[in-house]
Amino acid sequence: MDHGDITLSRRSFAKAGLALAAVATVPPPVRAATAPATVQPLASSRVVRPELLRAALAALQRHGGRIPRHDRIAIADFALSSARPRFFLIDMASGMATTLLVAHGSGSDPAHTGFLQRFSNAQGSNASSEGAFLASDYYIGKHGKSQRLIGLDPTNSNALSRALVVHAAWYANPDMLRTHGQLGRSQGCFAVGERDLEQVFARLGQGRMIYSAKI
Numbered sequence: 001m002d003h004g005d006i007t008l009s010r011r012s013f014a015k016a017g018l019a020l021a022a023v024a025t026v027p028p029p030v031r032a033a034t035a036p037a038t039v040q041p042l043a044s045s046r047v048v049r050p051e052l053l054r055a056a057l058a059a060l061q062r063h064g065g066r067i068p069r070h071d072r073i074a075i076a077d078f079a080l081s082s083a084r085p086r087f088f089l090i091d092m093a094s095g096m097a098t099t100l101l102v103a104h105g106s107g108s109d110p111a112h113t114g115f116l117q118r119f120s121n122a123q124g125s126n127a128s129s130e131g132a133f134l135a136s137d138y139y140i141g142k143h144g145k146s147q148r149l150i151g152l153d154p155t156n157s158n159a160l161s162r163a164l165v166v167h168a169a170w171y172a173n174p175d176m177l178r179t180h181g182q183l184g185r186s187q188g189c190f191a192v193g194e195r196d197l198e199q200v201f202a203r204l205g206q207g208r209m210i211y212s213a214k215i
Contacts, residue, residue: 048088048097049215052077056211059132063152067134068207074135074200076102076190078116078128078214082183087192089203098203100196103172104128105188114182116214121151121158126187129156129164133210136160138201143167147201149190149210156212166190166204168197 048056056075060067072091080086087102104116107127111117120127131153138147146167151159169191171184183191190210192200204210 048075048090049077049079052079052213052215055213055215056132056209059153059211060209063132063134063209066152067132067209069205070208072203072205072208074204074208074210076128076210076212078104078108078119078212081114083114083177083181087190087200089200091203098199100192100200101172101174101177101183103169103183103186103189103191106185107188109185112182112185119155119212119214120188121155123158123162128186128188128212129159129162130212130214131156133159133164133212135166135204135206135208135210137206141165141167143169143189143191145197145201147204147206152209162188164188164190166192166197166200166210168192168194170194172196 052075056073060070060073064070071093072089075088075090077086077088082101082103085099085101087100089098089100105126105128107120107125108116108118116128118127119130121129129151131151133149133151133156136148136150138145144167146165149159149164149166151157167189169184169186172191173193176183
């Protein structure tokens, strides 16, 4: 399975502008009670691209008053193919990042190329939306346990009414890469592999930010 845990170096954070002055308005991370289980970092060159991390941190600062928990964030790098792990769960204190596969919406990739072509906030578009999301409550729906998302930007303000959520799906499992070379597509939701869902819920939890972009 092509995903794992990596450690973002101090240099990576510095390039992203993660300095004390830049995060002065962000409350200190909650460490003891919310830290994930100990995970050993794996040697890897895969890191969040600095320009994308800068944008995510700017969004976290901009929406800080609406995001209760700043100790961990998730970033979906939709500039990458769906065949690559592009959903990053980042611990802000340790720099540890877990990377997972995630599907994009069919309306964002009508020709099913494996690459997101466009975002949309429109009802019925079946497209992924761009911007910052607040991870909200859990519920049981047609995809099993799922997590509602609240869009915090004009580009994703319809997320709740469009039912854009985090859920598991068979078409986001790694074996899709062996048979099709890419993942299937959602209706705009962040669909992850069936074996990855509990890890996402455990590390993301409620009250944290997901940032979705193609930069």
